[in-house]
């Protein structure tokens with residue numbers, strides 16, 4: 001007769017398809033009963049109506065059937081209590097604490113390294129989403145080099161406080177919150193590990209965003225303490241990864257993707273910035289020059305089997321508009337404006353898709 005121990009042993013190999021961790025490690029196996037050649041396993045899902053439940057039940061059944069002597073397997077599904085879930089996933093996410101309850105989609109814009117145009121993409125994406133009639137906020141979580149407020153033409157502004165909340169300044173209908181507002185002018189804040197965590201967690205709680213369709217978060221580059229904290233503290237709908245076509249960037253991008261996978265945050269896709277330069281050649285015809293190499297981001301997306309969200313051209317208007325605090329995407333008829341409108345379209349599509357999929361053990365409940 002098969003033993004309970006044998007059954008648990010094979011169940012160690014069964015993983016939650018989204019979290020990619022063993023059901024046993026996730027404390028999802030509640031009960032194993034063996035009666036002769038019949039086995040009954042009770043599995044506690046992290047969340048009711050988990051879209052993966054059929055697959056999990058089937059994986060469990062197949063695994064247990066492999067144990068010698070087992071003829072019949074019954075799988076019963078239950079749901080974890082909020083306390084149990086908290087034990088598995090750590091601290092409650094902010095949405096459960098209500099601070100962000102009226103924000104429908106929170107999207108992180110990340111990059112493996114700095115200087116690839118993450119902020120430029122985040123700001124212009126926020127503007128393009130807003131142009132499509134969405135209610136949008138943007139949070140500059142790049143504590144090391146906050147500049148979203150400058151790109152949004154809000155340098156020197158300050159949020160004001162109301163009912164112990166910070167009310168973000170608005171520009172072009174977009175609510176803006178940045179560490180740049182809080183830092184003394186011209187002085188970089190030197191952050192140490194635990195402070196980073198505290199500051200970002202507090203920011204998640206204290207900003208009064210009101211009702212938003214989209215909150216775009218400009219993450220600090222890389223996979224250090226700060227981006228990790230943001231991804232843990234905010235219930236992200238998904239992450240967008242910005243890269244340039246240079247080969248150099250790929251290892252860093254991989255690390256970012258890995259970080260999000262570990263945290264159970266879905267990747268919306270890769271955006272390739274500074275992908276090409278459009279000019280007029282000596283013959284008067286339009287010329288497209290791949291300044292930093294060709295299709296790096298697209299190839300990377302293909303290799304990693306994640307969506308490719310598009311290419312942003314190298315456009316002097318983009319850097320200039322950053323300097324004067326007027327994002328290029330405000331002009332939807334310009335070449336670059338059109339590119340960002342298309343990106344916004346794809347982000348909306350992905351957000352709705354991910355919303356339908358639900359969290360299933362991912363952070364967003």
Ligand SMILES: Nc1ncnc2c1ncn2[C@@H]1O[C@H](COP(=O)(O)OP(=O)(O)O)[C@@H](O)[C@H]1O
Nearest residue numbers: 114115116117118119120274313314315318319
């Ligand atoms: N597509 C682009 N075309 C022209 N300049 C760009 C483009 N993307 C970014 N830049 C410029 O490159 C610099 C770095 O961009 P930024 O968005 O601040 O990068 P990051 O946030 O990744 O550090 C800025 O001066 C910005 O204006």
Ligand SMILES: [Mg+2]
Nearest residue numbers: 118119142145
């Ligand atoms: Mg930046």
